[in-house]
Amino acid sequence: MGINRRDSGLTQQFDQISADKYEPVEPPQLDANSPTPISLTWEERGGAGEPITMxxxxxxxxxxxRYPKISTHVDGHALAWTRRAVYVEWQxxxxxxxxxxxxxxxxx
Incomplete structure (x- = not known):
């Protein structure tokens, strides 16, 4: 699959993602009440024994x-994955x- 052209601004930093740096990324909060989405833990995505495919x-x-009180569908991009999990980016x-x-x- 190619890049979703509707979201072409999302992936401009794709080449800058290091294979060992797959931590959650959040934009600066607009206000203190903005919910933060919940990422899987290192262990849930496979831990040290699970290879990451870029x-x-x-x-x-x-x-x-998932957010603390809801789940929602997002249009985004898969940047990496393990057997169990996918590293997703969205706007x-x-x-x-x-x-x-x-x-x-x-x-x-």
């Missing part, structure tokens, strides 16, 4: 993202990146 280019996906008042369960992601 996408050669971002893959357009539809993913379920919502800034760029977000986090890990979700592989079963929560559908390729577009």
């Amino acid at each position: 996408a050669t280019e971002p893959i357009s996906v539809l993913a379920w993202v 919502s008042r800034g760029v977000h990146r986090l890990w979700v369960w592989a079963s929560a992601v559908d390729r577009l």
